[in-house]
Amino acid sequence: MPSALEDELFPSTPGKFKIERSHGMNRQFHRCFASTSTMFLWALFLIALTASYLSFQSFVDSGSRYFSASWGGIQWEKQVRNSAQIHRSGGMSVLVTGAAGFVGTHVSLALKKRGDGVVGIDNFNSYYDPSLKKARRSLLKSHGVFIVEGDINDNRLLDKLFDTVAFTHVMHLAAQAGVRYAMENPHSYVHSNIAGLVTLLEVCKTANPQPSIVWASSSSVYGLNDNVPFSESDRTDQPASLYAATKKAGEEITHTYNHIYGLSVTGLRFFTVYGPWGRPDMAYFSFTRNILQGKPITIYRGKNRVDLARDFTYIDDIVKGCLGSLDTSGKSTGSGGKKRGPAPYRIFNLGNTSPVTVPTLVSILERHLKMKAKKNFVDMPGNGDVPFTHANISLARREFGYKPTTDLQTGLKKFVRWYLSYYGYNHGKPVN
Ligand SMILES: O=C(O)[C@H]1O[C@H](OP(=O)(O)OP(=O)(O)OC[C@H]2O[C@@H](n3ccc(=O)[nH]c3=O)[C@H](O)[C@@H]2O)[C@H](O)[C@@H](O)[C@H]1O
Numbered sequence: 001m002p003s004a005l006e007d008e009l010f011p012s013t014p015g016k017f018k019i020e021r022s023h024g025m026n027r028q029f030h031r032c033f034a035s036t037s038t039m040f041l042w043a044l045f046l047i048a049l050t051a052s053y054l055s056f057q058s059f060v061d062s063g064s065r066y067f068s069a070s071w072g073g074i075q076w077e078k079q080v081r082n083s084a085q086i087h088r089s090g091g092m093s094v095l096v097t098g099a100a101g102f103v104g105t106h107v108s109l110a111l112k113k114r115g116d117g118v119v120g121i122d123n124f125n126s127y128y129d130p131s132l133k134k135a136r137r138s139l140l141k142s143h144g145v146f147i148v149e150g151d152i153n154d155n156r157l158l159d160k161l162f163d164t165v166a167f168t169h170v171m172h173l174a175a176q177a178g179v180r181y182a183m184e185n186p187h188s189y190v191h192s193n194i195a196g197l198v199t200l201l202e203v204c205k206t207a208n209p210q211p212s213i214v215w216a217s218s219s220s221v222y223g224l225n226d227n228v229p230f231s232e233s234d235r236t237d238q239p240a241s242l243y244a245a246t247k248k249a250g251e252e253i254t255h256t257y258n259h260i261y262g263l264s265v266t267g268l269r270f271f272t273v274y275g276p277w278g279r280p281d282m283a284y285f286s287f288t289r290n291i292l293q294g295k296p297i298t299i300y301r302g303k304n305r306v307d308l309a310r311d312f313t314y315i316d317d318i319v320k321g322c323l324g325s326l327d328t329s330g331k332s333t334g335s336g337g338k339k340r341g342p343a344p345y346r347i348f349n350l351g352n353t354s355p356v357t358v359p360t361l362v363s364i365l366e367r368h369l370k371m372k373a374k375k376n377f378v379d380m381p382g383n384g385d386v387p388f389t390h391a392n393i394s395l396a397r398r399e400f401g402y403k404p405t406t407d408l409q410t411g412l413k414k415f416v417r418w419y420l421s422y423y424g425y426n427h428g429k430p431v432n
Contacts, residue, residue: 070149071157077164080119083146084165088115092326095167095211096120097200098174099140099147100133102279103216103270106315107171107322108145114323119165120147121157122174127181127188128280135422136277152196158203169326170204172197172215175247178281179220179384182242193246197253205261210332212264214325217251219271219311219351219389220244229392232269232347241384251347258345262334266325266344271351271391275315275411276418283358284312284412287365287373288419296374299358302387307357308380309388313350314406314414321350324400351391352404364409368416 084093094111098104099120111118120140124130137147150157152174161167176185176192197215204211222230224238239245254265274284290297302308330344362373380387396402406414 072160076148079146080148080161080164083119083144084117084167086115086117091116092168093117093165094119094169094171094326095161095165096171096173097152098122098172098216099145100124100137101173101177102275102277103273103315103318103322104171104173105136105140105277106275106319107173108140109143110319110323111171111326112140112143112145117165118145119161119167120145121150121152121161122147123151124149127176127178132277132280139277152200153191155199155203158200162203162207166209167207167211168209169329170200170211170213170215171322171326172200172213175216177243177279179241179243181281183383186242189242189246193243194249194253197250201254201257201263204263204332205257205334206337208335210261210263210334212266212326212329212332213254214266214268214322214329215250215254217267217269217347218244218247219269219349219391220386221248221251221269222389223386228388229353229390230349230351231392232349232395240386243384255345258343260339261337262332262339262341262343264330264332264343265346266329267347268321268325269347269349269351269391270318271311271313271349271389273313273315273318275415278315278415284361284365284415285419287362288369288416289423291365291369291371291373292425294374296376297362298376298378299362300380300385301377302380305377306387307359308385309355309357309390310361311351311353311355311389311391312361312408312411313352313391313404314408314411317352317402317404317406318350321348321396321400321402324396324402328400346399348396348399348402349391349393350396350402351389351393352407353391353393354407355388355390356408361408361412364412365416368413 086093094116096104096108096118099108100122104120104122108118108120122133124133140147148157148161152158174192174196176188182189204213219230220241221236221239221244222234223236223240223244225234225236227234236248239248251267254267257263258265274282278285280286287297300308325348333339333341333343362375366373393402
């Protein structure tokens with residue numbers, strides 16, 4: 001039996017076996033052997049502990065995934081199928097991504113109203129106030145459109161949706177929007193506009209039947225192009241923001257899937273879309289809020305104090321363009337993940353064809369709100385903005401009769417009416 005002194009000198013805790021005094025070889029050999037076997041036992045113990053920890057973790061992971069999943073189950077499938085039901089002859093069943101977004105809500109509603117089946121998907125992220133997205137969801141729900149809460153990067157969810165419904169079309173509007181925010185959070189653009197897009201295309205390519213895809217590109221792809229008005233054939237290889245670069249990448253990525261897998265693809269270059277239920281991060285929206293609250297607004301100016309201008313496009317015109325694109329999209333040709341023949345690949349500008357300067361936008365808002373703005377003019381910071389946009393829309397006009405009919409004056413009047421009915425005059429002001 002080892003003595004207490006021995007215990008003190010040769011503690012049994014592995015890793016602490018340091019003391020080697022004047023003991024004989026025999027004893028050292030004995031200790032060494034003893035420590036090796038102890039260490040071996042400890043190693044075994046640690047391996048067993050790690051293994052059981054890992055399997056526990058994976059159990060917890062899959063368990064929490066199962067329990068926290070907001071989709072799946074008989075009731076859920078029933079809601080998806082009901083929402084996707086077509087109520088007109090020759091109608092389509094459309095999966096709308098970003099359905100709780102600005103354009104997504106309007107397009108979903110228009111499709112549903114004319115008798116098409118619509119299922120939405122949206123991740124309800126907090127890029128801007130999610131309560132506005134939830135209000136849009138309620139609006140859609142009241143018209144029989146169900147929005148699944150989930151991310152387009154979740155291929156299991158997308159597979160499940162395609163297992164549940166044979167979607168004829170995908171209207172892909174989910175994206176990280178905003179030109180200037182790309183400097184703050186670049187990875188969110190890669191996550192949604194690139195990784196999410198690829199995940200969606202991977203699912204579409206293997207779906208049977210393959211859906212036709214219409215998706216939101218952006219006027220920002222024209223970047224530093226200064227041919228006016230912007231035509232689809234103009235160069236788009238000089239993006240001025242990461243947002244624009246990810247949208248341009250989307251055009252190339254969708255081309256690849258069209259080329260290899262026979263997916264029918266239509267990319268729509270939207271020009272600064274505005275209107276009721278719009279995006280609070282956009283200038284017309286935040287200007288309205290600030291004017292009503294008596295707060296100053298910042299108006300960017302270009303080189304040599306030239307006013308910036310945008311081809312502001314009213315949401316109802318954009319919706320017509322989206323529906324026209326879906327109706328003329330042509331079929332995908334692949335099946336079983338294999339291309340069976342060439343499929344359409346199209347790109348269209350959806351703009352208004354009459355650019356308006358930002359100060360003019362502000363003066364229209366002042367008139368509708370019957371309030372003066374406190375204006376700060378600032379030189380355009382180098383944050384991704386371009387000086388002007390102007391769409392040539394002849395291609396969309398030729399293909400599906402696209403013809404915008406709402407000028408900025410009329411469109412902003414409708415926006416202000418909606419804004420005041422939704423938020424009231426006191427939006428953001430403390431109630432006394
Ligand atoms: O067509 C597009 O593809 C894009 O349109 C939209 O981008 P933009 O055209 O930049 O719209 P928006 O932010 O409303 O700024 C409008 C003008 O106000 C100026 N602006 C802006 C903010 C401000 O505080 N001051 C200001 O002068 C600003 O310099 C600009 O001149 C979408 O947001 C984008 O997601 C994308 O879809």
